[in-house]
Amino acid sequence: MLQNYLKIAWRSLWKNRLFSMVNLVGLALGLTASLLILEYVSFEKSFNTFHPQLPSLYRILMKDQAGTTQGSSAPGIILRTDFPEIKGYCRLAEGISNGIITVANQTFREEHSAYADASLFELFHFPLLSGSAQELKKPLTVALSAHQARTLFGSTDVVGKSLSLANQFGKLEYAVVAVYENMPENSDLQVDLVLSLATLQNPTIVASNSWVDPTGVGAQFLTTYVRLAPQSTVSHVEAKFNALLKTLPTGATDEIRLQAVSFQHLGSSLNDSYPTYGNLGFVYIMTGIALLILLIAWFNYVNLSTALSTKRSKEVGVRKVIGAHRNQLITQFLGESMILNLTALLLALVLVDLLQIPFNLLIKKNLSLSILLHSAFGLYGLLFFIAGSVLSGAYTAFILSSINPILSLKGGFLKSGRAWLRQSLVVFQFSISIALIAATFIVYHQLHYMQRKNLGMNLQQLLVMQGPEVGRDDSLFQDRAVGFRNAVSQLAFVSSFSNTGNVPGNGFNFSTENVLRTDQTTAGAHTSYKVLICDDQYFKTYDIALATGRAFTKGETEKPWRNVAQVVLNEAAVARLSATPTSILGKTISFNGQAVEVIGVVKNYHHLGLKEVIQPIVFWPQQNTTYFTAQISTDQLQKHLSQIQTLYERFFPGNPFSFHFADEQFNYQYQTEQQYSELFTLAAGLSIFIACLGLLGLAAFSAEQRTKEIGIRKVLGASVVQLSAMLSKDFVRLVLIALLLAVPLVWLAMERWLEQFAYHVSVQWWIFAGAGLLTLTIALLTVGYQSIRTALINPVKSLKSE
Template sequence: MENALGKTLVVNNQFGKTLYNVTAVYADMPENSDIQFDAILSLQTLANPANLNGNGWARLDGFDGSYVTNYFQLTGKANSATLESKINTLKTKLDPQDKSKFVLQPMSQIHLGSSMDDPYQTSGSLSFVYLLGGIAILILVIAWFNYINLSTAASLKRAKEVGVRKVVGAGRFQLVNQFLGESFLLNIIGFVVAVLLVYSFQKPFNDFTQKNFSIERLLADPSWIAAAILLVLGAFLSGSYVAFSITSLQPIQILKGTSGLKLNAGKENWLRKVLVIAQFSVSIILIIATLVLYKQLQYMQNKDLGFKAEQRLVINGPQLEDDKALGTSSALLDNQVSALPYVNNLCHTGIVPGNYYSFNAAGIVKQGEKSDDAKKGYAMGIIDDRYLSVFQIGLVTGRNFTVHEAEQGWEKSGKLMINESAARQLGFESPQKAAGAMISWGQSFEIVGVVKDYNHQGLQKAVDPIIFMPRRSGGKLVLQLATTNMQRQLKELEALYKAAYPGNPFEYYFVDQKYNEQYNDEKQYSQVFALASMLAIFIACLGLFGLASYMTEQRTKEIGVRKVLGASIASILALVSKDFLRLVIISILIACPIAGYLMKKWLQDFAYQTDIAWWMFAGAGGLVIVIAILTVGFQSLKAALMNPVQSLRNE
């Protein structure tokens, strides 16, 4: 590899052509670092006005440089709140009219904390972490409920064992230790199995979350202490009820089967019902959440966005190119691409739906206005005269940019377009009033047209006020393609691109695919809730199946007598199933309002929301009822078909 030190790099961007001398080579940034960059350029270069190339928003001597993130390394005794106060005091002194404030954020909060500005490349979602953790705890709680439920159901079988052991001298403390030991053993076995499963499914889970998780990192982190505490606490709580309740009985009550034992069985029966209701309530809430998430995702993916994204191919502009040759190469490539039969249209732009804007700016007001409107922010988009036609974005009033205005740029042409939201924010009574009006932004600009509002970013956000600025060289080439033989088209386009811009990589993406990536979080939420719902129902049904088996066994004699007296199979099925179905119906009545409230709160985070339909509650409740009937029905049918002679003979 050639030594890079001392070499000169040519950088072409909105600041024009700039030469940089390589003074150092740094090691690659770690994959899990929030700060990622390929090169570090001297910001001091922009201190020279000649290097700004007309981009006054990038000046270093003002407060409008929102593209800059400032880092402070504090001494051990420094207080960040005090520093923040001093910075804002100085800012107010320098610019008394500006009421905005600077906010400091600890580096430790960057990854999962709320974003101060543009999100970092590897930033995670704190809400998604809470979601995964919450669902994991819910499923764990359901499993503990099952353990308590089945343990209490089976406790009467072990009551005689406890009675006999007490008679021969076993102390209560010894018996409690035995039951708690069994609980701890089962939980530890479950923990070991879980670790093995996590290790086995680590790669599929990473593919699903699109993160590079590692169980080795988890074990090296202090968080395993919290997991160990949770394991011990869960094992104790899930095993303590049976351990303390059954060992509190007197041996004479147990061995004689007196009313005291029956009373305790009644209390246990009440507890079992509560736990069954709790399990199925959680399952129903998860099912309803899954349905709402899926419906919201479908709504966002199918809603009319105000532009066409299908078959729009975005090709990144060249990074290595001489300014003089750039215009010639670009014009040549445009001519060659336009002549291709599968290219219907093209444009050069600095913004593409689904990505961010060219930059943000303030200080834009109607000409003659002197108010706080200058502090309102606007999304700025650099486009050419064909941007609207390529994406089929309509005009409310006025006209589009001309070819000449796009070639001149906004600085020389003095022309801008705005969207409807920007027209309202600027204070115009209607879009028609805005067309032809003058606004001030360092210089005077004429609004030549008002663009219809369209969802430039995902439907999680409301439409931003956008100001469109004309310029032909926006940084990205967007092609509107035909749908036939896409692979052949891409190969041909790559050849033309590399011929026009030698040494530059052919980097591209499709607008619709990139746009839908904004909904990856919602897709993951939907999949997580679907998997969690299935797992929760499966665990709940295991408990219900075991409980039904126990209850059927307890009522064997009763069922036998009823059959001898002429009871039908259908009546036996109804007899055994009705108590469980009653519990499931109570679960539905409890879960539906809770799920409705939680999902309504979640939907408030979206600027565009689907409605929560009645069929979601009916579908979730119906599904759980069917699953419960199938689960209990197997045991009920088995009891109904049993020969009464055998059950009565055993009695």
């Protein structure tokens, strides 16, 4: 019996080859897109789930008086608590430890290191391959990942060996006390060197860097994780923390919040205000796109199957007359659906294998189908596929199996009343396509706006070099830094040169609330100022215009920190001080208790891009060597880079020459929007292609049903254009209805998406007109091809009797 069902199913699919191919291609493409996207969703949802103690792990956040919750905390408070609710804690400082590693006269620039407590390996599941994490309680010790151990020493058997690390705290020797497995890719913590946090308690380091004392409540460069005891509630622990914090002078205006580590990657919801590493909205959008594309493919199957039901009504009638039961017919038609879907799934698996590498490059992840085997989403996806396959075939199966055999044999079923369903599904399909096309236009428009808008500064032809770390503690370091600056500035292709503590697009040096006018005694609400350390050439090099006053002189940037007497502000900082550029010029203000004169005000510029509002900035004059920026001509670029590298290595031996171009690095922050644009473009193209496949099938069926009518009209003098218009007008009407349905939904959704940008484009009517016109054109070409092909048939052939 089963073999007979399979034979009949295969014969039916082969007999209607065009419709079967349309369904197969559409389903295969839809499943391919869905599988690839499901890999990404599974990966994002898997972050940090491998930690056994995950349910009890929390990250301490700090909410300031402006209402902003940040990933920094007042970690010193943890040392002042005796809470039974806390079973363990770990303090972690990322970013400040990066520098140059030296091993056996070889140097490596390290950018994935952190100072941390030994308890890092107790709270989190990063298995040790050798050594003891407890040794990290001692200063000047380090644990290496297996990858880093092989990079530095060529082996993982390195416990007992030593390495030299030169960073902002000087050049120190560290003993390797442990080697741990590489941190998984789905871990928010990605550290290759774990340095002992006790190292920073060295009196020599603290003396020259007072901010770095990890025991102080003001050490906000640290992130603290805690493990709560069973039965402890987050609200209770937060209340106890905040009660203690208010007794300390530096924490009176802030509040502590606890964020579950299980939510620190994507957040608990779209409205979660806590900082995250990932983007939950992006995950939802990707999931939605996958489901919509797959639905379009299944709707094609339903559309074409219901259309073909009129052709198969006599077959069903004959089978019923000779004794076939309804359940047998349902089984047969469902079997045809499952065969088609399973074939499409096998084809999709082949396509996924072929497209995996390009997809990974697009989303910058290392994914494969294997991730679905270890994820609940793999099971959910399988269940959804089975349900979709059954439901898409069930409608046709139950409709066909309910045919009255006498009526069908008389031809009464040939005029199907199911056209409304097919039309509704076509409208739904093209609504999705138009929505994705319009969303693509808007995302691209916003991306183009952010990349092309006048930022108030120039980033073109700016070579940014990371400053040296090796040799910073040498007494001759400043002489070498000055020598390098002078040597580069004298190169014919260099028009300006600046050294700074940070650069646009990367951030600031630090923030402070203690900026006051002389007639103020305390800072008002929302008075956070960003501080950027720069030299006398910064504004010239980055072409930042002055609103009034002047820039620093070279002599002003060479004074020790405590002797600085002049600062420059931006317009936002002046406004925050309730002043105007002209009124504040020449006035004295207090900066962290230090009296300084405002000698200039620069016009506002977008230091951090257009996602955020322009922050109030205090420019502090110093000859900082964290970054060097040279404005160079780009002709003979490799030759020029080689010349600068030679000078860099001459003045700073032992330091790798690392550089990037300012505009490329600045635009890198828009990579998520770039991914949106590319993914929406692919999704929109795929959705409209699948929808048009179905439209092609329906147009072919419609033309086949009206063959005799077309023959008669041609005999009576109808032209090819008239016949094509007649066959196309119904489909055009459906696309126009789809446009009307898609516009308000996309408009509202994209308006909400644009709100996340402080500076953004507005949604314009022409975007939807363009999306509709593009969709309509593609649909017309699809239907028009089939219509013209049918209209050209010789009427003699059309009018022949069956």
